[in-house]
Amino acid sequence: MSYAIETVNLTHYYSKGTVQQVAAINDVNLQIEKGELVGIIGHTGSGKSTLISHFNGLLKPDSGKVLVDGEDIWKNKETLRQSRFKVGLCFQYPEYQLFEETVYKDIAFGPKNMKLSEAEIKERVLRAAEFTGVKPEHLGKSPFDLSGGEKRRAAIAGVMSMEPQVLIFDEPAAGLDPKGRKDLVELIKNYRKQTGSTVIIVSHSMEDIAGMADRIIVMNNSTVAMQGSVDEVYSRGDELRSMGLNVPEITEIFAKLRAKGINVPANVYTVEQGENILRTLLKGGAAV
Amino acid sequence: MIRDITIGQYYPGKSVLHRLDPRMKLILTFGLIVVIFLCKSFFSLGLIALTAVFAAIISRVPAKMILKSLKPIVIILLFTAVLNIIYTEGGTVYFEKWGIAITEKGINTAIFTMIRIVSLVVISSLLTYTTTPTMLTDAIERLLSPLKIFKIKVHTLAMMMTLALRFIPTLIEEIDRIMNAQKARGADLESGGLVQRAKALVPIFIPLMVSAFRRAYELAFAMTCRCYTGGEGRTRMKQMKLKFRDFAALFFLVAVTAGVIFLNIKFEAVI
Numbered sequence: 411m412s413y414a415i416e417t418v419n420l421t422h423y424y425s426k427g428t429v430q431q432v433a434a435i436n437d438v439n440l441q442i443e444k445g446e447l448v449g450i451i452g453h454t455g456s457g458k459s460t461l462i463s464h465f466n467g468l469l470k471p472d473s474g475k476v477l478v479d480g481e482d483i484w485k486n487k488e489t490l491r492q493s494r495f496k497v498g499l500c501f502q503y504p505e506y507q508l509f510e511e512t513v514y515k516d517i518a519f520g521p522k523n524m525k526l527s528e529a530e531i532k533e534r535v536l537r538a539a540e541f542t543g544v545k546p547e548h549l550g551k552s553p554f555d556l557s558g559g560e561k562r563r564a565a566i567a568g569v570m571s572m573e574p575q576v577l578i579f580d581e582p583a584a585g586l587d588p589k590g591r592k593d594l595v596e597l598i599k600n601y602r603k604q605t606g607s608t609v610i611i612v613s614h615s616m617e618d619i620a621g622m623a624d625r626i627i628v629m630n631n632s633t634v635a636m637q638g639s640v641d642e643v644y645s646r647g648d649e650l651r652s653m654g655l656n657v658p659e660i661t662e663i664f665a666k667l668r669a670k671g672i673n674v675p676a677n678v679y680t681v682e683q684g685e686n687i688l689r690t691l692l693k694g695g696a697a698v
Numbered sequence: 699m700i701r702d703i704t705i706g707q708y709y710p711g712k713s714v715l716h717r718l719d720p721r722m723k724l725i726l727t728f729g730l731i732v733v734i735f736l737c738k739s740f741f742s743l744g745l746i747a748l749t750a751v752f753a754a755i756i757s758r759v760p761a762k763m764i765l766k767s768l769k770p771i772v773i774i775l776l777f778t779a780v781l782n783i784i785y786t787e788g789g790t791v792y793f794e795k796w797g798i799a800i801t802e803k804g805i806n807t808a809i810f811t812m813i814r815i816v817s818l819v820v821i822s823s824l825l826t827y828t829t830t831p832t833m834l835t836d837a838i839e840r841l842l843s844p845l846k847i848f849k850i851k852v853h854t855l856a857m858m859m860t861l862a863l864r865f866i867p868t869l870i871e872e873i874d875r876i877m878n879a880q881k882a883r884g885a886d887l888e889s890g891g892l893v894q895r896a897k898a899l900v901p902i903f904i905p906l907m908v909s910a911f912r913r914a915y916e917l918a919f920a921m922t923c924r925c926y927t928g929g930e931g932r933t934r935m936k937q938m939k940l941k942f943r944d945f946a947a948l949f950f951l952v953a954v955t956a957g958v959i960f961l962n963i964k965f966e967a968v969i
Contacts, residue, residue, distance in 0.1 A: 466882055468881055468882065494881065494882065501875070501882070506875070506876065507883075509905050519880075523883060554908065572883065
């Protein structure tokens with residue numbers, strides 16, 4: 411079976427052909443399995459955004475290949491067009507892309523570009539709106555009349571309505587309050603559970619990633635520095651710190667507890683997990 | 699594509715031209731542009747061309763940068779040259795067919811206008827290469843300040859210009875971002891007829907306007923928070939003072955002007 415997305419020796423330069431030429435991503439080889447939820451982490455400028463912009467052909471590789479569903483997306487015009495619909499990319503602050511007169515029309519923009527039938531478009535818009543929690547009475551309103559959080563949901567619905575096989579979020583929770591953050595994480599988890607599609611999340615928030623991802627890819631210096639399960643990656647805290655990253659705060663607290671001789675596990679990545687362990691510990695039970 | 703525009707591009711340096719008072723540079727540039735249009739013979743125009751080359755050399759701006767500023771006008775140059783050759787008549791006829799005549803005068807005029815346009819662009823781009831946009835608007839504000847008598851808000855105009863220049867790169871970045879977001883939703887910006895392409899710009903243009911207004915409001919707030927109230931009673935950190943070199947430059951302009959007038963009288967006019 412082919413991978414959802416595969417990159418082969420993918421390299422991209424910025425300011426190519428000038429003295430300032432730098433490799434934004436250098437010789438990246440990745441395989442993303444179908445149905446997987448992958449988190450990509452890395453400090454600012456590590457090449458994360460450049461990498462994901464290759465997945466739907468917004469950027470053309472200077473060398474190497476991007477395969478979506480086993481097919482080179484740069485083979486011809488049609489494969490490139492299809493890659494845009496197979497791989498949905500939801501950028502940081504997606505609410506800044508809203509433009510239509512009504513929320514409904516804006517969510518329908520993607521499916522319309524796919525040249526689907528009116529009935530199919532309607533079905534998809536309503537489905538995406540329900541999924542993202544866009545209220546039905548908002549569909550007829552102007553997107554510019556919504557609140558910040560509502561705009562974000564409408565914009566995410568605009569990408570989801572294309573029903574891509576792979577959905578990529580770049581910093582989906584940026585600028586949201588804690589509740590908005592939590593809701594969004596739930597939304598993404600639910601989406602994946604119900605549709606079974608592949609999801610890739612780029613984030614700075616180690617907690618958010620830890621709570622969702624099956625696998626984590628760490629980008630550093632334009633290449634993949636580490637990849638593996640949440641346990642595997644977060645157990646290498648010192649290496650992460652040397653790349654300007656960190657482990658989740660709760661993991662660090664538990665590491666300090668262990669250092670004080672308290673018998674708690676090291677693989678705690680979410681606050682809920684930590685809360686449960688501490689509760690049983692306080693009741694006198696064994697933590698591990 | 700948009701990045702090729704060199705207007706307002708500053709080339710950092712410490713040459714005499716860089717250190718010249720920006721007000722004087724503005725006066726010099728405008729003076730020279732007027733003088734370019736005074737030229738009537740190849741000799742007076744040659745003097746201007748030499749002046750432009752001389753200025754380019756002492757500015758220490760690489761020749762490559764100066765040629766880059768000429769790139770956008772290549773088409774205009776060719777167009778005017780062809781028109782001049784076809785429509786100007788007089789002197790020896792070199793070629794005549796299909797109602798088109800190529801004459802000595804036509805070729806002369808074409809060459810003359812081409813040199814004129816190139817000098818014009820070189821001189822004005824030297825101004826922006828050697829002066830930062832902030833210095834330039836500052837200079838414009840000072841030079842226009844007498845207009846205050848007519849209740850024209852010179853300071854506001856200059857501030858608007860500074861801000862507009864400052865936001866060009868920001869908006870270009872914004873356009874890039876919005877274009878990518880809409881392309882990711884399958885927007886087709888590259889194919890189709892004229893009407894279709896114009897329509898395809900709507901999803902780019904509207905978010906751009908929205909964000910431009912949002913930025914403008916934010917900036918206005920930030921400026922108000924830092925007690926900005928306009929030009930009234932505002933003092934400056936960097937005072938501009940005319941130095942010897944500025945007067946020397948002014949003298950240079952006068953000398954060039956006199957030279958041009960002299961050569962105009964002495965030699966036969968081309969146009």
